[in-house]
Amino acid sequence: MAIIEVKQLTKVFGHDAVRALPLLEQGWSKEKIAREAKLTVGVNKAEFSIEEGEIFVIMGLSGSGKSTLVRLLNRLIEPTGGQVLFKGKDVVQMNPEQLREFRRKNIGMVFQKFALFPHRSVLANAEYGLEVQGVEKSKRTRLAMEALELVGLKGWEHHRPDQLSGGMQQRVGLARGLANDPDILLMDEAFSALDPLIRKDMQQELLELQARVKKTIVFITHDLDEALRIGDRIALMKDGVIVQIGSPEEILIQPANKYVERFVEDVDLSKVLTAAHVMRQPEMIRPERGPRVALQLMRDSGVSSLYVADNEMKLQGVITAENAAQALKENRSILEVMQREIPRVRPDTLLNDLFEMMSETHLPVAVVDEGDKLKGIVIKGAVLSALAGNAVPEGGLGS
Amino acid sequence: MNLPKIPLGKGVEWLEDWLTTYFGPFFDLIHAVIGGMVSGIDAALTFLPAIVLTILIAALAYWIGKWRMALFAVIGLLLIDNLGLWDPSMQSLALVLTASLLAVIIGVPLGVLCAQSKTFQNIATPILDFMQTMPAFVYLLPAVSFFSLGVVPGVIASIIFAIPPTIRLTNLGIRQVSPELVEAADAFGSTAGQKLFKLQLPIALPTIMAGINQTIMLSLSMVVISSMIGAQGVGAYVYRAVSQAKTGAGFEAGIAIVIIAILLDRLTQKLFKPKQQG
Numbered sequence: 001m002a003i004i005e006v007k008q009l010t011k012v013f014g015h016d017a018v019r020a021l022p023l024l025e026q027g028w029s030k031e032k033i034a035r036e037a038k039l040t041v042g043v044n045k046a047e048f049s050i051e052e053g054e055i056f057v058i059m060g061l062s063g064s065g066k067s068t069l070v071r072l073l074n075r076l077i078e079p080t081g082g083q084v085l086f087k088g089k090d091v092v093q094m095n096p097e098q099l100r101e102f103r104r105k106n107i108g109m110v111f112q113k114f115a116l117f118p119h120r121s122v123l124a125n126a127e128y129g130l131e132v133q134g135v136e137k138s139k140r141t142r143l144a145m146e147a148l149e150l151v152g153l154k155g156w157e158h159h160r161p162d163q164l165s166g167g168m169q170q171r172v173g174l175a176r177g178l179a180n181d182p183d184i185l186l187m188d189e190a191f192s193a194l195d196p197l198i199r200k201d202m203q204q205e206l207l208e209l210q211a212r213v214k215k216t217i218v219f220i221t222h223d224l225d226e227a228l229r230i231g232d233r234i235a236l237m238k239d240g241v242i243v244q245i246g247s248p249e250e251i252l253i254q255p256a257n258k259y260v261e262r263f264v265e266d267v268d269l270s271k272v273l274t275a276a277h278v279m280r281q282p283e284m285i286r287p288e289r290g291p292r293v294a295l296q297l298m299r300d301s302g303v304s305s306l307y308v309a310d311n312e313m314k315l316q317g318v319i320t321a322e323n324a325a326q327a328l329k330e331n332r333s334i335l336e337v338m339q340r341e342i343p344r345v346r347p348d349t350l351l352n353d354l355f356e357m358m359s360e361t362h363l364p365v366a367v368v369d370e371g372d373k374l375k376g377i378v379i380k381g382a383v384l385s386a387l388a389g390n391a392v393p394e395g396g397l398g399s
Numbered sequence: 400m401n402l403p404k405i406p407l408g409k410g411v412e413w414l415e416d417w418l419t420t421y422f423g424p425f426f427d428l429i430h431a432v433i434g435g436m437v438s439g440i441d442a443a444l445t446f447l448p449a450i451v452l453t454i455l456i457a458a459l460a461y462w463i464g465k466w467r468m469a470l471f472a473v474i475g476l477l478l479i480d481n482l483g484l485w486d487p488s489m490q491s492l493a494l495v496l497t498a499s500l501l502a503v504i505i506g507v508p509l510g511v512l513c514a515q516s517k518t519f520q521n522i523a524t525p526i527l528d529f530m531q532t533m534p535a536f537v538y539l540l541p542a543v544s545f546f547s548l549g550v551v552p553g554v555i556a557s558i559i560f561a562i563p564p565t566i567r568l569t570n571l572g573i574r575q576v577s578p579e580l581v582e583a584a585d586a587f588g589s590t591a592g593q594k595l596f597k598l599q600l601p602i603a604l605p606t607i608m609a610g611i612n613q614t615i616m617l618s619l620s621m622v623v624i625s626s627m628i629g630a631q632g633v634g635a636y637v638y639r640a641v642s643q644a645k646t647g648a649g650f651e652a653g654i655a656i657v658i659i660a661i662l663l664d665r666l667t668q669k670l671f672k673p674k675q676q677g
Contacts, residue, residue: 076582104588115583119601129587131597180587 001087002049003183003216004073009046009082011068011240014039017080030239042068044240045082052183055210055217059227060237066220069237070186073218074107075099086184104133108177112189114169116161122148122172123157129180140179147179148172150209167198174206178213187219191226203230224263228252228272236260249277268352269387275354276347278386279367279376282307287316287335291327294319294334305363307374308338315366315374318342344368347375351383358383415541426545433497433551441493449480456662463669471665475658484633484655491622491632492659494550498557498618503611506562510569510607511595520570527563535560535624543628550632553625561617568610572603612667619660633659 012020012033020039023032030041043065050056060066071077073084075091084091086106094102108129116125124131126147130140148157151171161169170190177185191199207230210217221227227234228248235245244256252269255261285294285306294306298321308316317338319327327337343357343365357365364377419426444452453476461469479488513520538559542552576599584594600607622634633655640649 074586076585100588100590102588103586107586109583109586111579111583113579115577115579117580117583117598117602128584128597132587132589132593176587186586 001052003052003087004050004218005083005085005088006046006048006050006073007083007085009069009072009084010044010080011042011065011072011077012039012080013042021081041065041240042077043072046242048235048242048245050184050216050218052216053214054232055219055230057219057221057227057231057234058237059221059224059231059234061222063239064237065240066222066237067188068240070188070218070220073184073186074103074109104129104180106182107184107186108180108182109186110170110173110177110188110190112192114161114166114173114193116169116172116176118161120161121157122153122159122161122164125161125172126157126175126179128176133180143181144175144179147175150178150213151175152205165198166194167202170194170202174209178215182215184216184218187217189220189222192221192223199226206230224267225271228267236263248272270352270355271350273351273386274347275345275349275351275365275367275378276375278351278382279347279378280382282364282366282374282377284309284374285319285334286311287333287338289334291319291324291332291334291337294324295321295328298324307366307377308334309374313373315342315344315368315372316340318363318366339363342366344372345378346370351387354378354383415544419544422545429555430546430551433501433554434549436497436500437493437550437554440496441490444489444493445486449476449485453477453480460662460666463666468665468669472662475662479655479658482651482655484636484652487631487633487636487652488655488659490550491619491634491656494553494557494622494625494630494632495615495619495659495663498554498561498621499611499615501554502558502562502565502614502618505558506565506610506614507569507607510566510610511573511600513566513570514573514599515591523566527566530559531563535621536627539624539628548629550625550630552628553621553630556625556628557618557621560621561614564613564617565607565610568613569603569607572606572610573599575606576602608667608670612664615663615667616660619656619663622656 010021010024012018012024014020014037017039020033020037020041023037024041024044030044033039033041046069048056058066058069068077072079073091075084075094079092082092086102091099091102117128120128123141123144126144127140130143135143145154145157148154151174153168153171153175156164156168161172164172170193173190177187191202194202203226206217219227219230228251231248233245233247234251236243236251238259244251244260246254246256251260252264252267252272255264283297283301283303283306285297285308287308287310297306298304305318305320307318310316316335317340319334319338323337323339324334326332327334342363343361345354345357345365345367347367347369349367354365358378358380364379366374367376367378368374447455453473456476457469457472460472479485509523513523535556539552539556542555546552546555573595580598580602581594584598589597622630622632623637624634626632626634626638633652636652637649637656640646640652
């Protein structure tokens with residue numbers, strides 16, 4: 001079920017802003033409203049829903065309204081019209097008391113320039129959200145310490161924020177956002193102020209963190225690479241309007257319009273798409289079957305090799321038609337003749353890192369998970385067609 | 400053109416009469432409170448022998464600042480005692496401390512109000528300008544008619560003259576807190592009170608302290624003027640020396656005021672800095 005549902009959410013800045021609503025309804029453009037009504041449209045009838053546990057990225061250039069949109073979700077900016085439903089309850093209709101409670105318990109926030117409290121220690125910063133809720137001292141210290149440990153800042157709790165590097169300061173921001181265990185974490189350009197290298201590390205860590213804490217994250221960024229790397233789904237904004245919402249692949253492969261197309265045309269797909277995106281179903285055989293069955297299966301499905309996996313899908317090796325023919329002649333089993341040395345990669349390996357491996361082998365590359373379970377195979381043709389941006393390869397995108 | 404003069408002065412005098420008539424008991428209460436505070440502080444300051452208090456202040460100076468300030472405190476205070484100005488100096492100090500304390504108690508909340516409300520700020524700003532630029536002698540007179548002669552109208556006049564920096568700098572300090580921090584405090588569901596006490600006041604503290612320091616200095620500058628309406632103390636010595644053209648005596652009393660001023664200034668300036676660095 002969607003944890004957040006946004007309906008017709010609109011923000012117009014200026015005097016008596018509600019008079020812009022009927023104009024937007026008539027389809028007036030942002031420019032026309034600015035010119036004739038002297039009002040600035042920040043967000044224009046945004047409509048989307050966010051599923052529990054996903055990383056939802058809102059992306060756009062500066063001035064596209066993305067920072068306004070994220071602030072409408074917790075009403076740091078008061079919406080002009082529309083609804084924000086949190087688990088079915090409209091945030092826009094909440095009274096100040098309910099809104100405060102919502103901000104305290106359900107929705108945390110991480111800021112672009114960290115916004116750490118300079119007069120408080122790292123620990124006291126992480127404690128802040130719990131402190132304003134009135135959680136007693138020993139409990140909030142424990143929870144804040146857990147959050148600091150989660151972001152790798154154990155041992156720094158008594159330092160002041162200004163004694164920390166940028167990356168570490170933002171970890172404090174992250175710990176502060178996580179300490180009161182909210183359902184949703186809003187991250188407003190959270191990594192934009194960091195050096196490129198630190199930034200990449202933080203993106204990776206956020207993904208690892210997310211795998212553990214399973215929060216719903218709304219992440220704002222102006223950086224397409226960042227959006228593609230961490231987003232489960234991406235909403236692309238322009239002039240206050242959401243232009244397209246979709247998975248990273250959908251945005252890349254099926255841009256909704258010229259604007260999105262231009263936005264994504266410079267993206268190096270090989271650094272975005274992973275093995276999981278291009279892999280296909282392998283033809284498999286159990287090791288206890290005989291070589292004759294293997295040959296028959298190859299003939300039936302028109303392939304020249306089969307992957308040998310046990311009944312738990314654990315990859316054992318690969319058997320080619322020649323191997324099978326040899327086994328048949330010498331009356332040996334599949335396990336004895338199969339090739340055990342085969343190239344393997346994880347599903348999240350970038351295509352960019354596959355090229356070298358693929359040039360060194362004539363076999364397809366096997367995609368396996370941590371337990372060496374076979375997930376799929378990658379053949380050269382699928383990689384090339386994905387890079388050409390043509391289509392999702394047959395059997396692909398499933399994982 | 401010969402327009403009749405607007406009776407501004409008459410109006411003010413009418414208001415003064417009206418206030419004295421109808422708010423008499425209220426002024427009596429204030430008189431009792433302030434008079435009590437001044438004599439209480441004065442009694443506390445003169446309860447100990449001069450040398451003991453000198454050592455205590457020097458110790459405080461050493462704890463807050465450095466040995467140099469402690470040394471200055473010892474030499475300066477011993478000099479005041481040697482000149483025979485100890486008791487009047489303590490009387491003046493009692494007046495300054497009372498006026499400053501009341502100015503802070505009234506001024507900081509008013510500064511907070513200014514920071515919270517644009518309307519309040521717009522109303523307060525011209526009043527503060529008025530209080531600071533109107534010659535102090537002018538409001539000595541109504542102060543005397545409300546509170547009669549003595550130290551109390553001196554305290555009142557000092558408060559009026561000295562309170563603006565505390566209000567202004569409290570307002571400024573709170574408004575200077577970065578909007579991002581305020582936004583962060585809001586995002587975590589702080590009430591207005593939590594925001595004020597956990598974020599705005601602590602961050603504005605150095606600025607507020609600068610305002611309080613100014614307030615203390617300004618109320619010290621009022622001791623001579625207060626002596627004209629009968630406030631006792633070292634200010635009265637200066638006033639008397641001036642009216643009798645005694646340069647030497649005037650200089651001695653002036654030096655005592657300078658020593659107290661420097662001590663108050665340095666002590667209050669440094670009071671909140673060690674915490675910042677720690």
